[in-house]
Amino acid sequence: xxxxxxxxxxxxxxxxxxxxxxxxxxxxxxxxxxxxxxxxxxxxxxxxxxxxxxxxxxxxxxxxxxxxxxxxxxxxxxxxxxxxxxxxxxxxxxxxxxxxxxxxxxxxxxxxxx
Amino acid sequence: xxxxxxxxxxxxxxxxxxxxxxxxxxxxxxxxxxxxxxxxxxxxxxxxxxxxxxxxxxxxxxxxxxxxxxxxxxxxxxxxxxxxxxxxxxxxxxxxxxxxxxxxxxxxxxxxxxx
Numbered sequence: 001x002x003x004x005x006x007x008x009x010x011x012x013x014x015x016x017x018x019x020x021x022x023x024x025x026x027x028x029x030x031x032x033x034x035x036x037x038x039x040x041x042x043x044x045x046x047x048x049x050x051x052x053x054x055x056x057x058x059x060x061x062x063x064x065x066x067x068x069x070x071x072x073x074x075x076x077x078x079x080x081x082x083x084x085x086x087x088x089x090x091x092x093x094x095x096x097x098x099x100x101x102x103x104x105x106x107x108x109x110x111x112x113x114x
Numbered sequence: 115x116x117x118x119x120x121x122x123x124x125x126x127x128x129x130x131x132x133x134x135x136x137x138x139x140x141x142x143x144x145x146x147x148x149x150x151x152x153x154x155x156x157x158x159x160x161x162x163x164x165x166x167x168x169x170x171x172x173x174x175x176x177x178x179x180x181x182x183x184x185x186x187x188x189x190x191x192x193x194x195x196x197x198x199x200x201x202x203x204x205x206x207x208x209x210x211x212x213x214x215x216x217x218x219x220x221x222x223x224x225x226x227x228x229x
Contacts, residue, residue: 043220
């Protein structure tokens with residue numbers, strides 16, 4: 001049962017343009033969403049998060065949008081840079097579980113080309 | 115301030131052997147999580163531990179896998195009698211008691227190869 005889905009396994013964007021990475025979820029009880037970035041042979045690093053009481057959170061070039069009615073969130077990177085090339089995972093937290101585990105999507109590989 | 119330290123980075127085991135993966139959380143972090151990433155898949159939760167306690171092991175396979183986080187020393191993920199399907203990247207993460215808005219801090223992972 002994949003509660004967090006990233007349906008695009010890969011995305012290719014030209015440097016300077018906007019990258020939009022999408023994530024869908026099925027569990028309406030998720031209260032907290034995060035994006036992680038992962039380079040090869042490294043662990044994931046936290047990028048940005050959003051609480052379910054908000055619909056937008058911005059940090060520099062990165063903005064996360066949350067559409068609760070559609071159970072959809074997206075990560076916008078603008079302008080995209082070659083160093084942004086990595087795998088991006090979205091993750092969600094369910095407060096009912098009384099545990100702090102995060103449920104991850106399968107990831108989207110972003111390639112930013114010159 | 116060192117991050118989450120995992121060792122070894124790479125581990126090769128023959129089928130039937132035991133694998134021991136170690137994780138030292140960040141200083142001040144008392145919560146440890148283990149995740150597994152199979153080839154071409156996302157990160158799958160395995161277990162959540164606090165010092166001397168297993169809080170949530172709902173993602174652990176029923177057999178051959180165990181985890182501990184003793185009062186002193188690193189957290190250990192132990193896989194007995196490894197099989198080829200155990201080949202994966204195993205990531206440890208840690209967080210303070212109140213995780214807040216910043217998620218976990220992950221280590222660089224241990225890549226287990228079973229031959």
